[in-house]
Amino acid sequence: AVAALNTEMVFIMNSLLFLVGGFLVFFMAAGFCMLETGLVRSKNATMQATKNVALFSLATIAYFLVGFNLMYPGDWVLEGWLGGIAPTVLEPVGVALEDVGDIEYASVGSDFIFQLMFCAAVASIVSGAVAERIKLWPFLVFVVILTGIIYPIQASWSWGGGFLDEMGFSDFAGSSIVHAAGGWAALAGVIVLGARYGKYGKDGRVTVMPGSNLPLATLGMFILWLGWFGFNGGSQLAMGTISDVADVSRIFANTNTAAAGGAIAALILSTVLYKKPDLTMVLNGALAGLVSITAEPLTPSLGAATLIGAVGGVIVVLTIPLLDKLKIDDVVGAIPVHLFAGLWGTMAVPLTNSDASFVTQFMGMAAIGIFMFSASLVVWLILKAVMGIRVSDEDQVTGLDKSDMGMEAYPEFSNS
């Protein structure tokens, strides 16, 4: 009787971890939305908010129809590489002990809701990079393919027990699997799409296009930081033993301190480089710290976590201007934050986790990168050919809110 009780309690606690983690990571959708809406110009803010609500909604539907079972294959179509397609079926109402999917784990619904939020985050990363000039509908088609097919296939390699998992690739909560993956999809999109009208002059001049609402962007960053406790903490996947709950606690502490390290590193470095502190760098520095620790939030000490995050912050400050030199127009800094810091986080795992190796980390990182970038590129190119993905220069000047939506974000304030 005691053993049975224990099993039930572990199941309950694990499910609870996923539910709490799930609503925290859900809220990151709001965080991305506020960050991105605050960093675009006001004439595109309604569109950016619309994209964010719609992408999350479509990710929800695509993931339950296709993605979840593609990511966690019962039977592989191609062993370790490709799962099968089937909609998600939850456990029946009032499920009995003997009918539970996996009594050692957690309820299917709780697992689903948690994993869904990761999938949606991938799409949120993309929306920031391609903001202010992508058309709504082709973007949403991309989101459906990304969240229903591309991401789940890639994620199955590691988290669904596929070949990267077999190899020993280690990415605790997804520096590569989620963040770099989203960054690769964004990079492909930005390249196919081209820069915003007026961003890069013929003489190499870069026009600064400041975000319209920095307090809103700051709120977005704080919401993302909050959500990350669920993102990384929930990825322990268990809370029903003292060692699991203590590990979740370690993860909370390390996640928090890595964000702090990233923010402070970006604050100091941006001040040194540009003489004045730069809020958007600080925000992106904190996020880069969070991305950096995501591949291994458990094993580092607090000091190591701070340094891992700080390196992420440094990467962001150094690479944001670099992208501009390459005329890669990433509106919110999503590629430095999620891709570059994600790669760093992935490679940093062996520094504190002796079960991981640099070679395997590199191979996993490369496999994910090649697939996510190539698959995304193909989809973007098809969408460009079939639907067209770029808003006309005239409409970009007018602003997408007026041209494509007929609805201004701040109709009483804007000077434009």
Added chain:
Amino acid sequence: AVAALNTEMVFIMNSLLFLVGGFLVFFMAAGFCMLETGLVRSKNATMQATKNVALFSLATIAYFLVGFNLMYPGDWVLEGWLGGIAPTVLEPVGVALEDVGDIEYASVGSDFIFQLMFCAAVASIVSGAVAERIKLWPFLVFVVILTGIIYPIQASWSWGGGFLDEMGFSDFAGSSIVHAAGGWAALAGVIVLGARYGKYGKDGRVTVMPGSNLPLATLGMFILWLGWFGFNGGSQLAMGTISDVADVSRIFANTNTAAAGGAIAALILSTVLYKKPDLTMVLNGALAGLVSITAEPLTPSLGAATLIGAVGGVIVVLTIPLLDKLKIDDVVGAIPVHLFAGLWGTMAVPLTNSDASFVTQFMGMAAIGIFMFSASLVVWLILKAVMGIRVSDEDQVTGLDKSDMGMEAYPEFSNS
């Protein structure tokens, strides 16, 4: 000993569910406030924020003084119809096992805090509909009566074990009991109050009065979506067994997907009807999806939940212009979202839950509607006669923030 331990753990887990659900639903007060403040014109935004903070605070006090025990009668004054009046008394500090109110359930304080948040939500629904022209103090008097008396009496019929519960009326988390109820109170208020000055021209022309801050309204929607995990998930009322936690998980998944269905349906339909996507429709579509699934978030499959939510989104897009034709001026779309989608959700229960019947659902829906509308109407009419409820046309033109508060929401930005 094992059994006793088990009972304690169930009590702890149930109470925890209410506490987590409670803080999530609390945050919906902020969601309503941001949604409404973003959707009013900037000259009324300070007033709208003030109303939202004050209504939540008054609901708190009215519900503990009167509402909670009226809603959960120990002794009925009129069996099944009307409870008695007594302030809420929590369990003593450090309560012993044998002194707990109901050891099979949860702590009184956790139950109270959870139920209070539902009561406050009813008042939040009203404040959006009557915005931009109602006077502060009569509105607050209405809130006290609504949250202290009208809503608790009505809710006692179902959730307090009253006659609707006896009949088998099924409204899991309150599509009718909370959302339609708030919508009925709002409808009565809007009718008594009349439209905003200048909204409807003599020639049938409708003046669009766009919201002043759509990013803020979007944030409000996201916060409401977040809170709904607590709203519906917590309404399982138990989390101490594997079947309960699996049910809470189902509810999370269905709630989320219904919101997604509502948002996407509204996005597509508004684009089809008006050629351009409409962010406010998408926001209200997501909320309508949430309201629609609230009567039965447990039994549907993910696919059914998506469709139930999508119908809610369709309802909103179709009925918002309808209200304008009837010159019913609902500033934020609260009546379509909470009343119409709430009625739909209530009637949809038998589609997936064989324990419910259409007849009983209709009767419950009607009983709630007749009472909420009539009682609210009487109170509104009395308030109109005694205090006056409508801000003068001149002050509406000036804006309530200047005329009634002397404090602008955005003193440095507004063009008005």
Added chain:
Amino acid sequence: AVAALNTEMVFIMNSLLFLVGGFLVFFMAAGFCMLETGLVRSKNATMQATKNVALFSLATIAYFLVGFNLMYPGDWVLEGWLGGIAPTVLEPVGVALEDVGDIEYASVGSDFIFQLMFCAAVASIVSGAVAERIKLWPFLVFVVILTGIIYPIQASWSWGGGFLDEMGFSDFAGSSIVHAAGGWAALAGVIVLGARYGKYGKDGRVTVMPGSNLPLATLGMFILWLGWFGFNGGSQLAMGTISDVADVSRIFANTNTAAAGGAIAALILSTVLYKKPDLTMVLNGALAGLVSITAEPLTPSLGAATLIGAVGGVIVVLTIPLLDKLKIDDVVGAIPVHLFAGLWGTMAVPLTNSDASFVTQFMGMAAIGIFMFSASLVVWLILKAVMGIRVSDEDQVTGLDKSDMGMEAYPEFSNS
């Protein structure tokens, strides 16, 4: 076996309480940021957001390097008065039962993350008071000293088992230890720093400098209210028995109702005094209600909690103009809210908790006040002498965002 299981579950539940409380209190950093950013003028909003992100990040690092062990001394350097310095070390990954720091309590990481958030809150309180004219870097140096050294030493006296704890000083979640402490540090800063340029005319005239974004400030208040459920509820420090979870529930209910009492008292009193309701007073009233109940959120009845909070709201309305008479320029009302209401809350403990005495409460309050004010004053004076802490009058007129950051918060809206 049953006993062992029970111990483990209690450990898990206690740790979970800290983790949930921890992320809720973390979010208060966003609440403070939004409140303060909304209440400053738009020309200083980027700077205010930057300060808030940076202060939280630095508090994180200072607290793990020095503060946590200084606050909870294993060995005292000066028994009951001063702990030793050592960085925080978390329990090892996958900790075994026998290696847990305190199996009767909670995981070290969960305790650390929860306590860290309190420490950061102290610094957030300061940032609001000294806004709009303090230089970034000296402010951040102060934050490091405050969160790494001053606050932890003071907090060790009560919560680390020091002399105030021995005396029987009772401050459940920190009306004095956190809120008044932050208020004292803020008061010292405001005095050393002086008022904003133009705030007080030579003829005694006070220039009103209205907040630039009241909806954002309202959001900040709601986030703080939300976070307070974790702040006070988590301070029960245990959730693994029915009496503990029932106590946490009581605390939730009392915390909520005290906020409501504060808001309504401020609404009514400000209307009576100034003829018109004042949103900023209502926001600060709610916060003052929360601060007031923080010293004893467990023992009051709901009615008593409402009154304790209401007195807090009254204090705020009466003392905000008083500070202006004294030419103490507290931009957001942090001193009335956190210091004055904190003192009231501390002295109110014996009204409902018979284990506390007025004399002891007064002595604790005085000891904390003398130390926090003096130590802060010394640091501020040194910073003033060494670095200079005040932005020049010209740059204040221009606004700190342009002068010190080169980045506007709302570049497209501002009229300034």
